[in-house]
Structure formats: C-alpha cells, structure tokens
Amino acid sequence: MSGDPVLAVDGVEVTFPMGRPLLRPFGRPNSIKGVAGVSFEVGRGETFALVGESGSGKTTLARAINGLQPVSAGSVTFEGQRIDGLGRAEMKPHRRRMAMMFQDPVGSLSPRQTVGALVTEAFRIHGTEGRDMRAETARLLSLVGLPHDFADRYPHQLSGGQARRVGVARAIAFNPVLIIADEPTAGLDVSVQGEVLNLLNDLRERLGLAMVIITHNLHVVRHVADRMAVMYLGRFVENGQTEAIFAAPSHPYTAALLSANPEPDPDKARDRIALPAEVPSLLARPSGCEFHTRCPWARAMCRSTPPPPSEKLGRVLTCHFPLAPGERPPERIGS
C-alpha cells in the first residue's frame, strides 16, 4: 500500500432508532446497532472484501461509507477528507470519485431509461459541458465489453451478466478512485460470474481503482481481494490478508464460514464446523463475546467478557482463544 489510504474508516457505528419515544417499553433497547464499531483502510488500487451473512451489517456499512446512511459515531475519511455527516451539496463532488454498484443487476437500473442514458447518468448529474454523450456512451460500453448497439436497449431486455456490465460502466463514468460493489456476483449464473470479476480486475489494473467488495461468497473473495474482514452482528471479528486467513482462520466464525461452503467435489472429506443455526437478534445482543452463543469453543470467559481486538502479524482479531491452524472443535455432549 503506497501513500495515503484512499478510504479510512475509523470506529464507525450506525444506529437505528426504534419505535416512538413515548411508547418505548421499559427495559427494552430503543435502538439497534446495525454497525457497532468498525475500522479499516483501503489503499490505492487495493481490493478489500467485507464478508458476512445476512444481518452482519455489511450493506449498512457500505451505505454509511457512501453517505447514503448517516453515521452515528466514528469517521469516514475519503482521499484525506472527512465525508461523514456532509450535506448533500458538499458530498456531491466526492460522489464522482466514489461509485457504488448494487446487488440486483437489473433492479439497480432505472426501468425506463435506455442503457445509453443509464451509463451517462453521472454526467447528467454533475455537468455535461464539453462532453459528447454519444462518444462517452461508446467509450463506456467498450470498456465493459458491450456492443455499441446496446445503448438503445432497456434493462428488461438485458441478461443478468449484461445488466451487471451496465452497472460497472455507469460506475466508472467519472473515473472514480474507489468502487464499492455490493454482491457483484449475486443473481448471476456460475458461468457468468467470472465475467464480472475479471472485468473488475481488468479495470482495477487499467484505471488504478480501489475496491470494496461486499459478499457472502467466500470463494469469490479469494480471487479478487487482497485483504478481507469477516463481519458478525455489526463488528469485525477477523481482518487481514485473504490468503493468510484462508490458510489458517483464527476466529471460530471465520473457520465455520470457510467450512460451510461446499465444494463441487463428491469425494472431498467433510470436516464441517457446524454452528447452531440461529443468529441472535440485534435487539438482544449476547453478553461478552457476541459469538459465544454459537461458538463450538466457547468457555466461561467468553460469556462474561467482550474480547478486545488484538493484532498479530497484520491480522486483527477479536477472540479470547484464537484457533491454532487446523484446530477442530472440542467434542460436545448432546447437540
């Protein structure tokens, strides 16, 4: 990572208030924390993956970074400037440099706009002086490998993969330095997933893009991300180099996630780490280490004391008892 980070997130929290003030029941929390304190940095040209299951807060975090969701605590610094809490007008110039891609390939495209109008939307918002829209459309479509005559098509006439490419073209219109991609392979067939990922990799090299990729698909992470962080209930539980984490996950949740993704190999031995299926509700966060209710290695200390983040060999971990490489869960009596 050379020079200053493109994006620096420090202690960010996102809290959602609940219910009406007068009617809040006693003893119940009156807000839920979607993101409960997250910090990381992304350097120029780097790809960082946010991994988590539903309810982990990864999409909320992405929206908070992009200013679509107010940040309740902490700071977001983009290209050296603080952007959390900025008003719409002040945020606008930054939006040219930070683009976002959304989960639903077709649903994130306005149904009554043509592809040509969609990819040049950024120009129409920020100013079209001195730009030839048709030339820009042609340029952007070429960059993502779509034929020029696609400019007259409508979103419902596109396949998932084609719609994804349009989303990418739209995002790179102003040559951003950072792209936040929310589940870039969601809704795509397996044979087409590679297209989007390869495209993003290519563009990253050609345009020097930094990327934050949000996904629950661990196999995708391995191929695109230099560093990754695993989220659980709004917090990072493990954060470090992708290869190192895949080789030897230190946090029990990471280990369980890695073992939960079945490989298409019928003969492969199954050494699954099974977790009790129920994720705790954000309304009733567990005490101590929030993962203890599902952790196969949980001990008394885990129930009572929240583990402080610890750093070792470039990896940040929140666990009292980090796993040794290849460690298996202890035998348990009953289920």
Add this chain to the structure above:
Amino acid sequence: MSVLSVNGLTVSFTTDGGTLTALRDVSFDIPDQRIVGVVGESGCGKSTLINAILGLLADNGRIDAGSVLFEGDRELTRLGDNDMRALRGQRISTVFQDPMGALNPVLSVGHQMINVQYRSGRSKAEKTARAVEMLRKVRIPDADTALSRYPHHFSGGMKQRIAIAMALMMEPALLIADEPTTALDATLEVATIELLKELQKDIGCSVLFISHHLGVIAELCDDVIVMYAGEVVERGTTRQVFNDPRHPYTFRLLDCDPARQHRRVRHLPTIPGEIPDLRQRPEGCIFAARCHRVHDACSRTPSATEVGGGHAALCWLADIPETVKVTA
C-alpha cells in the same frame, strides 16, 4: 423400481415471438430412495420441468411429446386435474426457494400443518401430535408452542424448515425441492442440507433437487442430470459426472465454479456467449456455438452416448475424455 421415470419429454410455449421449445426430449429416472440433482443455469428449463411433472404448466404451454411415469403405473401427463390434485402434497410434494410460497401468512403454523393431513383420516389430536413430531424432526425449538405461532414469527431459515416439515409430513414418495437453499446464508444452507439428508433416510422418499449451486449438489445428491437450454446434456451418478464430465458444458461449468480453484487465479474461467434463442432452435448440437470441442459432426444433433455404468452424455465426443486432445 423408479419412483419417477421421465421419457422423451418435450414441452413448448406459444409466445408473441413464436413457439418456444422449453424442453426437448428430456429423459431421466428417479430410482427408489435416491436423491437426484438437477444442475443448470438460467434458461435451462428446470422450472418448466417441475411444472410439467406437477401438471402446472401455464396456459400457453403444452406437452408435445413424452411421458412422465409415476411409481411405475401412473402417467402424469394424462392425469386429470382432480387426480393430480390428489397426488400433490400427498405422494409428490414440493419445497420452493421462498418458503412463503408454501406458508399462508394469515394462518398459524399448526393450522396449516393440520390442513396438509386432510387425507390421512386421523383424528385432530393425532394430526396435532404428528405436526409436533415433524417440527421436532426439523429441529424447531419449542415445537408445541410453535404450532400456535404465525409464519412471520420465524426467521427465514426456520420458515424453510417448516416448509420442509409440511412437505414431508404425508411421507410422499417423491419430494421436489426447487432451489430450497439458494436464498439462505452459507451456514444455514449446509445445516438445511444436512437436515434433508437425514429426513430422506428417515422417510425413505426420493428427492429431485434442483440447484445451480454445484457444491451443494455434490454433497447431497446420489445422481445428477445436467441441463442446458432445455436438454439433458449429461447424466450419471454425482461421482461420475463431477469427477469425469463427458459433456463440454459440464466440464466448463465445473471449471467456472470459483470453489474449484484452490489458489488465487488472475482470470476466472467463463463460458463465453449466451444460450441460443429457444424460439429458433439452431440445427445440430445446441451447445455447438459455445463449445471448445466443436467440430464438423456437431452440425447433426447428437444422441445420448452411454459412457458406462449409467453415465451418459449428449455429445459426439462423449467417450473421449477431456484429457485426450481433439483435432477437429
């Protein structure tokens, strides 16, 4: 004996742009107590296949040819509406991707689970007991109180388990599961797969499991069929098809799955091109336009070539494994 035997099934739809052949000459067997997986991507005809089996094709669809033989003696394509209805939910049941497709949001779970048993002739108390028993089997906590709660009280994963419980309550001969775990997180997905495995052994039914998730198919299914653009391009046991794919599409599909790559690769493999327009089916092999082993013979539609042990592929080169180089 086969629980379900599909032979030469061809289904087409009449649309504004012409006749769309959604399924062409589809043949496969679901043997007794086996789990058969259907692998395919969008447009392969998986949904049409299920609808054709269940007699739920849309108004503009029709079965042009073929048969669907259930339990050796009932021809489903010629069964009347009433008879089909008697079978659905009792002898053949389904689980879908969205559990809310099976669960009525305004009725309690218990009410619905008792309703499903309407043909069993049991008393209300017996039906309730059976419902509780099924909920326990799918590991819903506090099963007796769960009966009085409504679907929205349960999480997505639990709703899916309830849907599975409802589907298996009448101990059907065949369970059709259409992408049941696609919408679930990974940890939940594997837990649900484990559950299905257990229940299948317990009840002794056959399962037709549709998914685009290759890893899940590899883990759960005994046999697998690979579908592409409305045709079965390969079939065999899971081991045969995954370890020794004989159809170029299967080979490329397995290659594309990022889970197969154990090291980071610079460029992930893809299959270039799109599936052909099924309203204007091209001559010859349907995969020819995207195939890396295409040659002259491919202009003629291939017939299924047996490779051995029930493993077959719809390719002229089926008996020449990928490891052998092909000169066109």
Add this chain to the structure above:
Amino acid sequence: MSEAASVNPAPQRGSGSFAKAVRKMLREPLGVLGISLVLLVVFGAVFADLLASADPTRISPRDRFSGPGFEHLAGTDQLGRDLFSRVLHGGRIALAVALGSTAVSLAIGMVLGLIAGYGPRWLDNLLILVFDAMKSFPTVMLALALVTLFGPSLTAVVVVVILVNVPGYARIIRTQTIALKSAEFVTAAQSMGASTARVLRVHILPNVIGPLLILASMDIPVVIAIEAGMSFLGLGVRPPTPSWGAILNDGFANIRESYWIVVAGGMPIILTTLGFTFLGETLRDVFDPRLKGR
C-alpha cells in the same frame, strides 16, 4: 439462480410499444368501439362550426319545438335554437372541461403525491389528512359551496372537478412513490449525487404515472357527468351557452311538448361515457402485465 428482489413498476415501454399498444387495443372489440366513440365526439366538437351551420344561440320562436328534420337535424328546443348545433358545441364544453380539468387535476395530484411519498414523514401525514378531508366532502355539497363563491359558471365546474379528483390521484402516486423510494435504482441515483428533483423527475415519475393515466381516462366520464349534473341543476354554465346538461335541463322542463330535447341532451352524454369507459378498460387490460403473452 437467486432471484434478488426487485420492484417491478408499471409495464415496460420501449420506443415502439405505443404503436404496439394501439394495435393490441384494436384487437379488442370494446377497444375499437371505445376509440370510435371517442373519436366521434372529438370530431364533432372540433368541427362543430363546419358540421352545423346554425348558430347554437340564435333564438327563433317561430321554429320552436320542431322535430328532427332536414333543416334541423335534431330538431329545435323551446326557444327555437337548433339542437344539433347546440349538441356539437356543447361537446366542446364537455371535452374542454373534461380534458382540461383532468389534466390540471393530474398535474396537481402528481406533484402532491410525489411530495407526500418522497418527502418527510410529517409532511406526508399532513397531506394525507388534507386528502382525506377533501375526499369526505360530498360532491354536491362541494358544488353548492363553490357556486356561492364563484357563482354558477364554468369556473365553478372546473374547480369542483379538480377538488374531487386531486386526492384520489395524489394517493395513488403517493403509494407508488413510497414503494419506489427504496428501490435499488433510486438508491443508485442518490449514490451518484442526483438531486431530489432529478430523482423524482427522471426515476420515479415515469414509473408511477402509467396506472394513473389509465385511471384518469376512466374518470373522464365522471367529469363529464359532474359538468352535466351541475349544468342540469343550474349551477354550471349559464344560458345561452350550450352544455349537454343544460340541454337536458331544458328537455326535462319541456318534456310534454317534445321528447327529442331530452334525447339530444342525453345521447351525447351516454355515448361519451361509454366511449371513454371502454377505452380506459381496454387500456388497462392492454397494459396489465399479468395478461402478457395472450
């Protein structure tokens, strides 16, 4: 393949699909009938001066109560005025009121609906309150109240129509706007820095207006009925301006002397109502995404 949830707004419109829609409508017998009737009325109104040479307001006591004949195609009324000409000119008023006030209602309803749906919660609550209040006024009471303000006139009719229609349209737009507010393509636009005005104009409006236009076309008969009704009660346009409602009123008063005045006043109302209703229903069927592929 996982189906990520997506809001599917009103049916797709490509560049050629307006022609396609019209062709589809012409396949339905009701559609053909509807379009024909509407065109007939419009034609009659637009070319009223050419088609009817007589001055609709010219009184000729000598000719009063003549039956339909060569000189007066529809006969004359109690003041000897040519009914055919009065009907055609009345059509102008009916259509002007119908189309004009519907257009204004649409515009106002749309703006209010967008604001209510997209704006802050308190504003939404306030506007809903206003809409409900407006809707709970019986039309006739409203008409009477306004007539005391403006006196019986075209203005009164137009204002009544607008006040009656706006809450309904606004609510529809509001509901659709709320549904679309959280759609991903709207979030995408916001993430690019689009202003509220742009989001509403480019992303939300085109996707919510479809059902509204269909509804509005089915409301036109209602508007015509309101105008006719008010004129019939003497609360609308004042004599000698020909209005179908006024003609009906004259016919009603003089029914012993002639029946054809009532017919002259009532027929166009019936035909126009039928025409627009068929048109609207066919439009709705044509654009119903569930009937695709038929």
